[in-house]
Structure formats: structure tokens, C-alpha cells
Amino acid sequence: MEAVLPADWVAPSIARDRVRLWLTAHRWSPAHRQDLVLAISEAVSNSVEHGYGVCAGNAISAALATPSDTIELYGQVITNRDGVRRAEFTIRDYGRWTPPTVLGDKRGHGMTLMRACADEVIIDHTADGTTVVLRSRPLPRPPLWPV
């Protein structure tokens, strides 16, 4: 699965729709799916807010994001020899990371949600942007019959 999203507050909801459909097609269980959708929504929100500096509901800050500011979302299912599956998502932006404290929110909950809803969260900040990798908890192979 891959998508390129605009750096504005519509992006998290588009990402959620896409991931929900994709995980449903892969027969991910509803509770695990819900967790991953939330984790990805938070990662994309972080890119919008802390990568591109667009404050929630703030049209003036939104004007700072240019049309070339994008957030990339990739997803793949990795199956091991026992049939155990993990979903792995990569969320990439090309913004300049602004720490939450600079934006005045010292108690942001986004990271806490991501860490609780994914098995593994890897964040790589560079001068060119931020890449977040989210790995799901392992799931057994899907049933052979429709759920």
C-alpha cells in the first residue's frame, strides 16, 4: 500500500481510511486494526504538526505549508515461515521537526498512543525530514474462510 498525502489536517483522516481498507482486505482482526489505524493517524498528525508546523485548526499556519509539502505512507505485510504476519508501515515527511515543547504542548499524547498501539515504533529525524516505522503485533495466518 502506498499513498502521498498533503501536509494539512485532512491527511490523517485520508491515511486512516486507506489503512482501514487495506488491513480489512488483509483480514486483520478488528481490535488490532483499530490500534494500527490510531497509531498511523498519530504519526501522520505528527508530520503535519511537528514536521510542517501546521497547528490544528489554524488557517494561518496552514498557509505556511506549500503544495509540495507531502507525507508518504507505505504499508506491507511481512509473513514468516510459520504464517505469522506483521504489518509494517512507514510514514515519511520532508519537514523540519519542531519539538512539541516549542509549540507549547509539553504533554502531547501522540507518542504514548503510537507506542501503545504498535509493537515497535522507530523514529528517525534527519535534516531532510522524519521517518517513522510502525510494526504491528504478530497475528496468526488468516482463516481460510471469509470472516
Next chain:
Amino acid sequence: MPVLCAAVKPAHDEQTPHGGGHVGGRPDREQLMTVRWSDQGDATIITVHGDIDGLTAPRLRMAIAEAFDRLSGRLLVVDLTQVTLLGSPGLRILRDSAEEAVHRRGLPPLRLVVDETRPAIRPIEIVGLDQILALYHSVADALAGDDLHC
């Protein structure tokens, strides 16, 4: 000077990574969350449907602030049982509104109805806000004051 509105960017902003075609239709994001008001006896009830994220959370903040202004002694209950996603911007607003009620406006604690609704209660519990928010299983419980901690 052009005024950009985050919610109405043209659909062609959604491109595939290889530039081939569009990612698909863009649903109406105004419908992502709806906020309904109703009055029951001595209480005002705000019922939230849908997703609370960075796009919609400011609208919830305004609705709660407006309700605070108009309460004049009435109880405020926010019903989250129809919420399908509660992201960090929504959690922030619930926390700030609860603090505002008690510390800045001298109102009784904001009463939140969460039911067993996983999309709302799970994020609240993950970040530990269940320790500081007044949570109820139903609107009736919230009106009666029978909170989950009792």
C-alpha cells in the same frame, strides 16, 4: 492574499508516489465529526459522533467553550459513545476543558460518557486520563453522578 483552508484543498493534491492517477475520491471531511446539543432537565448534553482528530478537535473545543458560557448553573455532559476515533488532539481538548471547568470557571467537573466504547476509552486509558477525568457509563449515570471510579 489567498486564504488557504486546510479542509478544502483540491483533490489533485493526492497523487500516487509514481504520479500515476489519484488516490481516490476525498470524502466530505466536515462529516468526519458532528456535534449535537440537547438539554435534559438541569443538564446540557453534547453528543459527539465520528472521529476527533486535529481537523475536527478545534470544533469540539469551541462547542464545549460555548456550552460553558451558556451553562448558568446547569451540568455539562459530553457523550463520547458514538466516537469512532479519539486522537491526541481530542485527548488534549478533553483534558484542557476538564481543567478549565474546575480551575478557571469554578464549574463542577466536566462529565464524560464513554460506555465500553473502545475507540474512546482505550486512548483515554493509554495516556492515563482516566485518572483525572470524570467518566460515566451512560448519560443517565452521568446525570445521576454515578461515575466509574465509585
